[in-house]
Amino acid sequence: MSPIHFTFSATFILGLAGLAFHRSHLLSALLCLESMMLSLFLALSLWTLQLNSTSFATSPLILLAFSACEASVGLALLVATARTHGTDRLQNLNLLQC
Numbered sequence: 001m002s003p004i005h006f007t008f009s010a011t012f013i014l015g016l017a018g019l020a021f022h023r024s025h026l027l028s029a030l031l032c033l034e035s036m037m038l039s040l041f042l043a044l045s046l047w048t049l050q051l052n053s054t055s056f057a058t059s060p061l062i063l064l065a066f067s068a069c070e071a072s073v074g075l076a077l078l079v080a081t082a083r084t085h086g087t088d089r090l091q092n093l094n095l096l097q098c
Contacts, residue, residue: 004046011039026081026088030074037067 001009015036022028045060082088 008039008043012036015039023090026078026090030078034071037070041067
């Protein structure tokens with residue numbers, strides 16, 4: 001495994017570990033998701049450049065568009081949660097209540 005592939009794999013794993021272990025606030029979970037999407041975008045972009053293929057050239061842009069949509073939905077949920085519950089702490093949220 002080359003150092004570049006190891007770096008992108010390590011950043012993805014660190015983002016996943018941050019999402020799994022530091023779940024106290026919704027904002028920190030959203031930041032971990034964004035770091036995972038950024039590492040995927042960079043890895044996919046470098047993979048497309050290494051293949052030198054034009055058929056995969058749009059895949060990083062599609063991933064970036066989905067990442068922007070995910071970020072906007074996450075921020076909308078953060079604002080809605082903060083308005084209804086008064087905080088963004090994940091321990092205060094209960095999925096069984098309406």
